[in-house]
Amino acid sequence: MTSSKGVILPSRPFVIGTSGHIDHGKTTLVKALTGVDTDRWDEEKKRGITIDLGFAHYEDEKGNKMAFVDVPGHEKFIHNMLAGVAGIDAVLLVVAADEGVMPQTREHLNICNLLKIKTGLVALTRIDLVEGADMVELCREEVSELLQGTFLESMPVIPVSANTGDGLEELRKALTKLPQQIQSPEIEKPFRLNVDRSFTIKGFGTVVTGTVLSGSVIQDEEVQQFPQRRSVRIRGLQAHGQAVKEVNAGQRAALNLAGIAKEEIQRGDQLAKAESLLTSYMLNASLSLLEDVSAPLKNRTRIRLHIGSKEVFGRIVLLEGEALSPGKTALVQFRLESLVSSRHGDRFIVRSYSPMYTIGGGMVIDPSPSKSRRILHELPERLKRLHDGDENVRSAEVIYLQSVRGVIESEFTVRSGLSAKQSGKVLQLLQSQQQVLCVDPICKRYLHVEHVERIGQFLCKVLAMHHNKFPDREGMTRSELAGKISLIFTEKEVEVLLKYMVKAGTILQNEHYFAMAEHQPRVSQFQEDSFSRCLVLLKSGGFQPVRRTRLLEELGLKEKDGVAMLKSATFSKRLVRVAEDLYYAPEQTAEILASLRNYLHDNPNITVIQFKELLNISRKHAIDLLEYFDSQHLTIREDNHRVPGTILASNT
Numbered sequence: 001m002t003s004s005k006g007v008i009l010p011s012r013p014f015v016i017g018t019s020g021h022i023d024h025g026k027t028t029l030v031k032a033l034t035g036v037d038t039d040r041w042d043e044e045k046k047r048g049i050t051i052d053l054g055f056a057h058y059e060d061e062k063g064n065k066m067a068f069v070d071v072p073g074h075e076k077f078i079h080n081m082l083a084g085v086a087g088i089d090a091v092l093l094v095v096a097a098d099e100g101v102m103p104q105t106r107e108h109l110n111i112c113n114l115l116k117i118k119t120g121l122v123a124l125t126r127i128d129l130v131e132g133a134d135m136v137e138l139c140r141e142e143v144s145e146l147l148q149g150t151f152l153e154s155m156p157v158i159p160v161s162a163n164t165g166d167g168l169e170e171l172r173k174a175l176t177k178l179p180q181q182i183q184s185p186e187i188e189k190p191f192r193l194n195v196d197r198s199f200t201i202k203g204f205g206t207v208v209t210g211t212v213l214s215g216s217v218i219q220d221e222e223v224q225q226f227p228q229r230r231s232v233r234i235r236g237l238q239a240h241g242q243a244v245k246e247v248n249a250g251q252r253a254a255l256n257l258a259g260i261a262k263e264e265i266q267r268g269d270q271l272a273k274a275e276s277l278l279t280s281y282m283l284n285a286s287l288s289l290l291e292d293v294s295a296p297l298k299n300r301t302r303i304r305l306h307i308g309s310k311e312v313f314g315r316i317v318l319l320e321g322e323a324l325s326p327g328k329t330a331l332v333q334f335r336l337e338s339l340v341s342s343r344h345g346d347r348f349i350v351r352s353y354s355p356m357y358t359i360g361g362g363m364v365i366d367p368s369p370s371k372s373r374r375i376l377h378e379l380p381e382r383l384k385r386l387h388d389g390d391e392n393v394r395s396a397e398v399i400y401l402q403s404v405r406g407v408i409e410s411e412f413t414v415r416s417g418l419s420a421k422q423s424g425k426v427l428q429l430l431q432s433q434q435q436v437l438c439v440d441p442i443c444k445r446y447l448h449v450e451h452v453e454r455i456g457q458f459l460c461k462v463l464a465m466h467h468n469k470f471p472d473r474e475g476m477t478r479s480e481l482a483g484k485i486s487l488i489f490t491e492k493e494v495e496v497l498l499k500y501m502v503k504a505g506t507i508l509q510n511e512h513y514f515a516m517a518e519h520q521p522r523v524s525q526f527q528e529d530s531f532s533r534c535l536v537l538l539k540s541g542g543f544q545p546v547r548r549t550r551l552l553e554e555l556g557l558k559e560k561d562g563v564a565m566l567k568s569a570t571f572s573k574r575l576v577r578v579a580e581d582l583y584y585a586p587e588q589t590a591e592i593l594a595s596l597r598n599y600l601h602d603n604p605n606i607t608v609i610q611f612k613e614l615l616n617i618s619r620k621h622a623i624d625l626l627e628y629f630d631s632q633h634l635t636i637r638e639d640n641h642r643v644p645g646t647i648l649a650s651n652t
Contacts, residue, residue, distance in 0.1 A: 013065040013240050013251050014182050015211050016120075016175075017085045019108035020094035025125035025162060027054065029094060030068045032162040033172065034058040053080060053196055055209070055252070057241045060176045065240050067252035068092075069211075071108075079356075082349055083267055083309035085112065086194050087211035089182045089250065091120030093152060097139045097159065098129040101146050107358050110290055113150050114361030115347045119181040120152055121174050128161040185249030188419035190273035191215035191223060193253065194308040198262045204236070206262045208271070209254045210309070215273065216248040217255075225260070226270040226341035227279045233258040268310030270341055275410045277341040277367070283334040284366035284379075286387050287316070287350065291327035293359050298323050304356065305334055307348040307364070312338040316350070319380045329362070331383050333369065342367040344386075344398075344417035363387070367414065370402050391418070395426045396435050400448040404455060404488055409444035437500060439493040455485065455497060456506040460516060463507060467519045472527070472568045475508075475515030530557060530565045531574065538575075538585055543592060544617040548581035579624040592625065593634065597648060605641040 018026040031037050036056035054070035069088060071080065085091075091112050095105055112120070122143060127136050140157050147153045156174055160167030193210040201207050217223060222233050236256035239247045247253040255271065270277065289297055299318045304311055314336035324330045346364040351357060365387050375382065379401075386397040398415045399407050407415065413423045427446060430436045436446045462484050466476050482494040489497065502509045508517050533555055538545040546554065552562035566583060569575040576584045584592075592615060599606055599614055606614075612622040626642055629635040635642040 013067065014089040014179060015067045015069060015087065015250070015252050016090045016092050016178070017069045017088035017112075017117075018071055018092050018094055019085070019112060021096070021099070021102035021104040021108075024094050024096040024099065024102070024105075026092075026094045027070055028162040029092075029123060029125055029160065030054075030056050030070050032165070032168060033175075034068060053083065057252070058175075060172060062176050064176060064179050066175070066178075067211075067240055069252075079304075079306070079311050082111065082306040082311070083194075083196050085115060085117070086196070086308045087213050088117065089119075090178050091117050091152070093120060093122045094125055095122065095139070095143050096126045096129075097124050097136050098126050100139050100142050106146065106292075109146065109150060109152070110358055111349055111361070114288065114290075114349055114358075116151075118151055118183060119155065119178060121155055121171070121178070122147070122152060122157040123167075123171060124157055124159040126161065127159045127166060128164050182250075186214035186419075187216065187249050188421060189214035189249075189413075190276035190420075191217040192270060192272040192276065193255070194310075195265060195269045195271065196267050196309045198265050198267065200262045201256075204256050206257045206260055206265065207254055208257060208265055209252070210271075212247050212249050212251050212253050214249045216246055218246045223271045224274045225265055226272055226277050227339040228269070229279070230260070230264075231274075232260050232265075232271070268308070270308060272341075276414060277343055278411070278414050279339050279341045280368035281336050281339060282369050283336070283340065283342065283364050284319075284369045284383055285332055285334060285348070285362050285364050286329060286383075287324065287332045287360055287362040288329040289324050289326050289360040290358065293326040296323040296325045297359065302353040303359070304351040304353060305336065305340075305348055306351065307340060307342060307346060310340065312336050312340055313353070319383070331365075331380050331387075332362075343414040366401060370405065375401060375403060391422070391426060392429060395423075396430055396448065399430075399436050399446050400450065404447065404451050406439065406445050406447040406451075408440075409446070412446070437496070439489065439496045442492075445493070452497065452500060453506075456501045456504070459484065459501065459507060463514065463516050463519070467516060470568065470571070473513075473571050474510060475513035475519065477512055478514070481514050527561075527565050527568060530555060530561070531569050534565065534569070535574075535585055538583060539588065543588065543615045544621050545582070545584060545588075548583070551583070578628040582621070582624050593629075593648075596629075596635075597644075600644050600648070605638070605643045607641045611642075 018030060020026055027037070034056040056068045056070065057065070058068060059065050069085070071085065093109060095101060124136065124139060124143065130136060136159050140159070143157050147155070158167055158171050158174060160171050192213045192215060194213065195208045195210050197209040199207055217234060219234060219237050222231050224230065225232055234255050235258040237244050237247050238254040239251045257265070297316065299322050300315050302313065302315050305314055314334050317333040317335060318324060319331040319333060321330065342364050344364060344367060346367070347361065348364065349361040350359050352359050365383050382397055382401055386394050386401070389397065395416050395418070398412060409423060409427060412427065413420055416423065418426065427436065431438060434449060436448055437452050439445050439447055459481060462481065463476060466473070478498070481498070482491065485494060498514070501507050505517065507514050534551065537551060537554060548566070552559060555562065557565070566575065570577045570583070573586065576586055576589045578584055595614060596606070596611070608619065608622050608626060611626060612619055615622070626635060630637055630642070633645045634648045636645050
């Protein structure tokens with residue numbers, strides 16, 4: 001096996017979690033196998049029960065390395081047990097032969113089943129405390145009945161005694177066969193670890209432990225703490241109790257962190273590569289309710305969500321119906337009271353708020369749901385395809401569910417549960433099938449074509465309103481149309497969207513203008529007649545035409561009609577709007593510019609008074625004209641005079 005860095009690894013180490021009722025001998029059995037007492041606290045030794053997680057390392061006769069995570073069996077410490085089973089490869093279910101199946105035996109098995117753990121073993125402990133083989137066989141039959149329909153159904157049930165050593169050799173042989181039954185680690189995905197312990201070692205500082213869920217990380221590399229999104233540097237590494245330079249998916253690891261106190265990183269946090277997880281107060285998920293739950297789960301029930309090594313409170317919003325019956329599965333949305341970082345495919349357990357007992361579990365479908373109301377009514381159907389569809393169907397739904405916001409490729413991998421390599425291939429395929437559009441090839445932002453078409457429909461409405469308001473104009477300029485969606489998209493993205501819509505025939509482009517296909521610029525005869533009279537009136541005023549109010553009065557036009565005519569003529573460049581209430585014919589401004597150019601040919605600059613006298617106009621007209629020329633960069637104001645601008649200077 002090789003790591004993501006190309007380093008050849010020995011046969012993959014793996015992690016086994018114990019499970020079972022309190023006082024059934026889990027800790028004693030682990031000690032008999034490994035020589036390690038996993039009860040670390042004085043209170044545990046005093047009370048004779050496991051309260052928190054314990055850890056031990058073991059290497060079998062074939063050189064297979066494994067780590068045991070010993071979990072508490074008492075019902076009050078199920079939250080600790082749940083923190084320990086996150087990320088384990090296999091389960092060692094422990095049942096005491098003198099007591100048989102007990103409540104936490106069932107609850108632990110339900111939890112492991114819901115977390116989709118694939119394999120494991122069953123140890124029938126304390127056989128030295130029962131009289132006769134018949135009692136052991138009776139207990140074995142009870143356990144076999146319990147295991148029916150679970151992942152442990154076909155696994156061996158091995159009678160053992162930690163006190164006498166009976167059965168330990170058979171158990172060890174069974175452990176050597178587990179590596180062949182364990183799934184390959186997710187090396188191609190980014191590094192990720194659920195923190196289950198945080199403590200300080202004198203001379204080293206903060207150390208955290210956990211199982212590496214995916215990817216790999218090397219010494220001195222920087223990772224992020226989630227959900228805080230704080231960068232931390234890894235000072236040193238241990239895997240299965242040995243100092244190493246790199247840890248990989250499937251290994252039990254200890255990480256010595258630089259620059260962070262143990263109080264700042266606790267059980268429930270995660271360490272992962274930047275941008276490899278999404279953080280949210282909401283999760284869309286598939287939830288299966290256990291068959292032995294006493295009553296249907298009602299909408300908006302308050303619950304405890306256990307995901308990774310974290311426990312958070314929240315409420316369940318049912319997306320299908322008002323109640324979920326025992327033994328059934330439904331799509332739900334979790335509304336949580338604390339931030340949770342996750343990715344598509346993460347498993348979780350749900351426990352009742354009070355009294356506390358396991359009610360179900362399932363899989364995260366959308367780790368950070370869009371808040372778009374538009375897709376809310378079709379959300380259940382979309383989530384079903386995201387949950388049940390093949391790789392391509394899921395991928396298309398991931399992009400669709402993000403509405404017009406779209407998805408960048410790095411985020412897509414988190415939402416789809418695919419590796420970066422798989423994501424690139426799938427996105428290329430979806431593009432070739434014209435299901436998605438890449439609107440930004442640099443950051444690789446993708447939109448579903450249905451949302452691109454929605455944007456096109458919106459822009460069509462904008463154009464239709466513009467055509468209705470300005471029937472004489474050819475259409476809208478790029479900047480005018482882009483301004484309608486500039487709050488959502490960058491200038492480059494708008495360019496891609498407009499090209500796509502023109503190519504699809506949604507809108508037409510005519511040189512500098514965009515328009516609807518059926519639009520034909522038209523000017524009413526009344527407006528054309530009004531413009532003709534306006535032009536005569538403006539030219540009759542020479543270089544000092546009447547201003548707008550007087551102009552409209554002399555034309556006998558209402559302000560609304562007159563302003564519309566002036567705007568239309570300005571847009572079509574048949575008039576020049578020099579100031580808010582001052583218009584010239586293009587020939588007039590050209591003649592004024594010619595006079596100004598000649599003057600500046602012989603003089604270095606010109607003042608307002610000199611310009612006024614040059615044209616024999618009022619001071620107000622002179623100021624308006626010069627300010628207009630300034631805005632067009634024909635002149636440049638320096639204190640109280642003007643000098644030629646770049647364009648004017650090149651022609652003087």
